[in-house]
Amino acid sequence: MADDRRTHRSHVSYIDKSRGYYGAQGYPQAYQWAYHHEVPFAALEKPLAKCRIGLITTSFFERNINETSVAGTGTKEPYAALCSDALGGLYNKDLFWDKDNTHTDDLDTYLPINRLREFAAQGRIGSLADRFYGVPTDYSHRRTTRRDAPQILEFAQQDELDAVVLVPL
């Protein structure tokens, strides 16, 4: 790939884009994105080859969601479901991803269950947990931190996870 010179950063700023996009839709208040100066860090406590890994997605397990419902009126809750039940794909049409340029028909492009199972078979990780976990994309930081995150932690503890891979769509 040729070197280049640019007047702007090349990766997309979704914070900037969404501010302009929703402003144009008549929402005067810009969304307040989460910002933290301090960042927690936990190290693995055992070799990866002995770790049970969990996968977390923002996609939905239920496939019979009313597609005509108004955004924000759903009853999304954090959930845990068997990986084997997800292989046919998850529901994410209501999420904000680039539907003009790609698709989510291939599960492993956003929830790499098969790829992690292969790593487990090769001994790179101990295992992939039998269950994966879903957390809704929520406008409210409060719901995410006080309801969703503790529920996901509880799932992780029930399944004795050693590490987690989170894949927001």
Next chain:
Amino acid sequence: MSLVARHLEEAGLPTVVVGSARDIVEECGVSRFVFTDFPLGNPTGKPGDVEMQTTITGMALDLLERAWQPRTTAQTPFVWDADCNDDWRQHFMKVDDSNRTALAAAGDERRAAQATAKAEGTGRG
């Protein structure tokens, strides 16, 4: 999602986020982040490209193992378009004279639908 990662880390559970919205994840601040510079939708690799999916998932495992401090970001080596056509970056959430009126109308419509839902008691509390 990044807020969930932080909560798990605070409880002592190591995490890695794999995503394509670099600014959102890094502003929130997570321990480990694999950045895939693709349109939103396929952070762990292109559809049908098993080799790429394996590489990106493997990078997430590498970070779990090797990162020694928070805010460790690794960018995948892949580009969305082999010819470096960056139109997708401009196109997504575009606002210009071609769609300004339509966006304003869509906003009005959405607010009206939400007001109706709220009046009917079907809105989220």
